[in-house]
Amino acid sequence: MPIYRYVGLDAQGKKRRGTVEAADLQRARTRLATQSLIVIELSDLTRKERPFFPSSFSMERKSRPMAMKTFLLFVQQFSALLKAGIPIVRALQLMADETRDKRLKVILIDAIEHIAAGSTLSSALSLHSGVFPPFFVALIRSGEQSGELATALAQAAEFYEKQHTTREEIKSALIYPAVITVFALSTMLFMLFFAVPRFAGLYTDFGVSIPGPTQFLLDLSDIVRTYGWLIAAIPLIMWASTQLFRHASFVKRLRFIGDQLLLHMPVMSGIQIKGAHARLARTLATFYRAGVPLTQALRAGQELLGNAIYRRSLKGVIERVEGGEPLSRAFRNTHTWTPLFVHMVEIGEATGELEETLEKLASFYEQDVAQTVTRFKALIEPTLIVLLMVLVGGLMLLMFIPMLSMYQQFV
Structure with a gap:
């Protein structure tokens, strides 16, 4: 019968060590539980296994x-x-x-x-x-x-x-366009690497005159084939740089600029703004209900906001609240938050029902984010498919234009 070495805690919380015989691991645990021991480590000595739980980790x-x-x-x-x-x-x-x-x-x-x-x-x-x-x-x-x-x-x-649901909805709105964009770029690179050079050789053999747009495409193909390794390395270098220097001021500045651009993009700006309001309202409602101090709840919201613009704005709100301003006035004076959000917070403060008001705000913005994402997906899917067709069709058209000259030579 296998022998198991164990480390456990007894009813007084003292650590106990020893061995126990049992048919399998589960029966060993059951046997130790009948002795009022809470198992910390349990390893099979007959198989010379290492303890399941490491004694320390980095x-x-x-x-x-x-x-x-x-x-x-x-x-x-x-x-x-x-x-x-x-x-x-x-x-x-x-x-x-x-x-x-x-x-x-x-x-x-x-x-x-x-x-x-x-x-x-x-x-x-x-x-x-x-x-x-x-x-x-x-x-x-x-x-x-x-x-x-x-x-x-x-x-x-x-x-x-709810925070996870809101984040996943916003992420799903970004993933689909990103996948289509990557697919389109991959298709274009494949054509520039393999298809275009074959057509170029064909045109050279027949001495066909090549129009300007097609010649530009052939030159672009030569550049991609010659410096393809460098083009592929650029995104990797950029990603590695952001990871190595993610705390550097210039990387933070780039992220700040990127977040600013998101707030000015059609549709995406609405998703970002509504998502930030939904996260903050839900955070404040939860912590307010739990009796956590307001400034601490605001700092929790700051950690959970994904957009740097709103994080900076909320930092200003925290400073104003710590300086004695009411919450609604602090939001109003930062000029970032929607009038609806500020007005509802003001009503909640005036009626003494801030928790209920924040709950309603959170539910409203969460539903609004879900509806906006659904509409965005319904709009972006056919749009991206059409753009992909235009891109591939345009490349094929540029390559087949010289064939008209070849046809005229043989007719």
């Missing part, structure tokens, strides 16, 4: 943000388990057993150890800075202080799910 991996889908699933599962009345440590252990993300597994086990040693959940999670969003930890801390941790987690699950 700070770099600790600080790398968790994938949004993984994080969202974690929050939803945690919320459901606490709502079902399962204790925090047991819920963390269940999620650690179920998750396929090894890094999350190690983090959850680490959190169990700290909680067993007397720490709060928010303190244990805050040790993994960069993995969990700081404002998620703030929501957890608020829930602990109010005694409504399950409610706080449910709010966090709803908040991040």
